Amino acid sequence: MKEKRKELLIIIPAYNEEQNIGKLFENLQAAGVREYADLLVINDASKDNTAKVCREYGVHLVTHVYNLGYGCGLQSGYMYGLKYGYRYIIQMDADGQHDVSNVSGIYAELVESEQRGKPIDLVLGSRFVKGAPGYPTTLLKSIAYTLFRFLIWLGTGQKIMDPTTGLQGLSRKAFCFYAGYNHFDDKYPDANMIMQMVLLGFRVKEIPALMHTRTVGVSMHSGIKPAIYMFRMMFSIIAVWIRIKLFRVDVEAVHVLLGNREETE
Numbered sequence: 466m467k468e469k470r471k472e473l474l475i476i477i478p479a480y481n482e483e484q485n486i487g488k489l490f491e492n493l494q495a496a497g498v499r500e501y502a503d504l505l506v507i508n509d510a511s512k513d514n515t516a517k518v519c520r521e522y523g524v525h526l527v528t529h530v531y532n533l534g535y536g537c538g539l540q541s542g543y544m545y546g547l548k549y550g551y552r553y554i555i556q557m558d559a560d561g562q563h564d565v566s567n568v569s570g571i572y573a574e575l576v577e578s579e580q581r582g583k584p585i586d587l588v589l590g591s592r593f594v595k596g597a598p599g600y601p602t603t604l605l606k607s608i609a610y611t612l613f614r615f616l617i618w619l620g621t622g623q624k625i626m627d628p629t630t631g632l633q634g635l636s637r638k639a640f641c642f643y644a645g646y647n648h649f650d651d652k653y654p655d656a657n658m659i660m661q662m663v664l665l666g667f668r669v670k671e672i673p674a675l676m677h678t679r680t681v682g683v684s685m686h687s688g689i690k691p692a693i694y695m696f697r698m699m700f701s702i703i704a705v706w707i708r709i710k711l712f713r714v715d716v717e718a719v720h721v722l723l724g725n726r727e728e729t730e
Contacts, residue, residue: 472552473502473572476542478535479559483514490522492565502568505545506559507538515559536651543635543644554635563590563632564675571634574672579636586639586667587659589625590632590674597673609695613656613702620706621663625671628656632674638722639667648715650701653694657701664709665719666726 475498479486486506493499504524508516510532519526527541539556546554553575557563571588578585592600593610602610613628635643639662643649650657663669708714 470549470551471501471503474505474546474551474554475502475568476505476507476539476554476556477559478507478509478538479511479515480509480532481511481513481515482559483518485560486515487518487522489559489561490524496565498565498568505542507541509533509538534652536649536654539654540644540649540651543640546640547644552637554640556631556633558631560679562677562679564677567632567674570672574670575634575636584636584668585670586636587662587669588634589627589630589669589671591627591630591671592674592676593626594671594673598675600676601678605691612699616699616702617656617660620660623663623669625659627671628659642719642722653698656698657705660702661705661709665715666723
């Protein structure tokens with residue numbers, strides 16, 4: 466018997482998250498999310514019992530044989546969503562930093578915007594817009610947020626207050642594009658991908674989100690990594706602008722994908 470799938474897929478990249486991911490599943494269950502969404506964990510060759518915990522909770526699981534990185538994990542989720550016909554995807558972290566209460570709001574924004582005839586392609590759960598609770602951060606990260614906000618505004622004219630948020634909802638057109646070759650950063654997909662999507666004509670919107678700091682395990686942005694990340698992302702954002710604005714890469718293809726929006730509105 467063919468499994469009946471829901472229209473919403475939640476994708477959760479995970480690497481060595483056995484101490485956190487079970488609690489995340491329990492919170493999603495308690496919030497009623499599993500009643501309207503399917504869960505997919507992309508296990509990026511974890512060395513611990515992450516896969517075992519996922520099987521115990523009965524979630525869909527894709528396991529990478531080799532550790533490919535956060536971006537590849539997300540892209541595997543987009544490909545899965547495309548293959549199995551999902552209408553929307555919400556991506557969230559496995560470490561519990563993204564509160565499950567955000568899921569319903571992001572999902573509602575995706576659905577309701579489509580019903581209004583102006584679908585939002587990328588809904589960003591933001592820690593720094595009006596209505597979001599306070600979120601502690603370091604000086605280095607604050608500098609990075611300010612720099613990325615400025616670069617995105619300079620390149621697109623759109624203000625994005627939380628350019629590094631990993632809590633995002635995607636329309637089918639958005640994750641269809643992301644699933645394609647060379648359309649997604651396989652290492653650090655963050656502010657650079659937001660710049661790309663805005664420049665290509667995808668609609669991007671921020672909504673307030675509740676997030677927590679990590680309490681167990683090691684972040685991929687620990688130690689000196691934030692400094693390296695900041696410089697890498699700065700140049701990546703600039704490269705995206707050059708690629709699209711000067712060389713017009715993917716512009717025509719996306720124009721067709723989005724249905725010539727400028728001509729119909």
